[in-house]
Amino acid sequence: MNMTENAEHGTHSRRFYVAIGMTLLALTATTVFAAFVNLGPFNPVVAFLIATIKATLVVLFFMHVKGASEKLTGAVVVSGFFFLAILISLSLADYLTRSWR
Amino acid sequence: MHDSQLTTVEHEAHNPALLHHFADAQQQKNAASLGMWLFLVTEIMFFGGMFCAYLMYRLAHFNAFAAGSQQLSIKLGAFNTAVLLVSSLTVVLAVKAAEAGDRKQLVTYLVLTVALGLTFLVVKGFEYAEKFERHHVPGPTFSFTDTFDDGVHKIPVNPNEAQLYFSLYFAMTGMHALHMIIGCGLFTVLAVFAWRGHYSPSYFTPIENAGLYWHLVDIIWIYLFPLLYLISRHR
Numbered sequence A: 001m002n003m004t005e006n007a008e009h010g011t012h013s014r015r016f017y018v019a020i021g022m023t024l025l026a027l028t029a030t031t032v033f034a035a036f037v038n039l040g041p042f043n044p045v046v047a048f049l050i051a052t053i054k055a056t057l058v059v060l061f062f063m064h065v066k067g068a069s070e071k072l073t074g075a076v077v078v079s080g081f082f083f084l085a086i087l088i089s090l091s092l093a094d095y096l097t098r099s100w101r
Numbered sequence B: 001m002h003d004s005q006l007t008t009v010e011h012e013a014h015n016p017a018l019l020h021h022f023a024d025a026q027q028q029k030n031a032a033s034l035g036m037w038l039f040l041v042t043e044i045m046f047f048g049g050m051f052c053a054y055l056m057y058r059l060a061h062f063n064a065f066a067a068g069s070q071q072l073s074i075k076l077g078a079f080n081t082a083v084l085l086v087s088s089l090t091v092v093l094a095v096k097a098a099e100a101g102d103r104k105q106l107v108t109y110l111v112l113t114v115a116l117g118l119t120f121l122v123v124k125g126f127e128y129a130e131k132f133e134r135h136h137v138p139g140p141t142f143s144f145t146d147t148f149d150d151g152v153h154k155i156p157v158n159p160n161e162a163q164l165y166f167s168l169y170f171a172m173t174g175m176h177a178l179h180m181i182i183g184c185g186l187f188t189v190l191a192v193f194a195w196r197g198h199y200s201p202s203y204f205t206p207i208e209n210a211g212l213y214w215h216l217v218d219i220i221w222i223y224l225f226p227l228l229y230l231i232s233r234h235r
Helices: A002-009 A014-035 A040-062 A071-095 B008-014 B025-060 B062-069 B074-100 B103-133 B159-195 B205-229
Strands: B147-149 B154-156
Touching (some): A014 A040, A014 B205, A071 B025, B025 B062, B074 B103
């Protein structure tokens, strides 16, 4: 019973969580290191990508969205970030194309 | 679960935490976490507005934003990022301990989480104090004489544009810190309840939902750290 319940909640072993935590710390070190390397216009891109990888790890494993028995949770999570993407991309489409004035 | 168990009397004998309008404990848990996620989505949109404003102003006044960012301490920022990530780990281990019904471990992890949260806030407090000393707090006494070092030249920046950066810095980190303070309060209450034995393997929804909240606050900082601290650091 306990085993099936664990599977339903998508919880993992303690070692797995510690490994995810260590990965997050390593990615933090990577993003600090990458900030000091001159990548030209790609510095903010790399910083954003690493942050997104970290956020995805937290959402999927710490927040138990991966393996959640309620599939609707995943839809709500995706919709939240989807509308944020609309907000930012449409605002950028406006402000980045004003130089012709 | 058999249909015969769905009668009221056997329910209460089976699991006192199960409310009557739910078919079983699993459905009740799913509903609680779905409700929590709906709240978290409103939080994403709330912080999203500030992130959007930050992006637009950063694109418009990049040099001033880079000059402002170069005044922040990467060491303190990175330390605080690590503290928050470890606190997320202690939260997830607390949920695991609650699931296993290990009361002592649960209380330990909850107390650890509060301690790490307070550590973050104390470090943030020192950072804010330094901003006050250097008149980098937006307002009538704001002054900014630093230049943007792009590796070749030291480019002077408009102090008003730098003030815009620090306004967003204080709005975003301040709102984040407020969420941290609320989180620390939440986990303190949960630790007391856990110590008194309010939670069992069949009912620890408050721990799970407070954990979801804490992880979201962590995610917001995961984005705040590179956006505020790491602009144009290579010289």
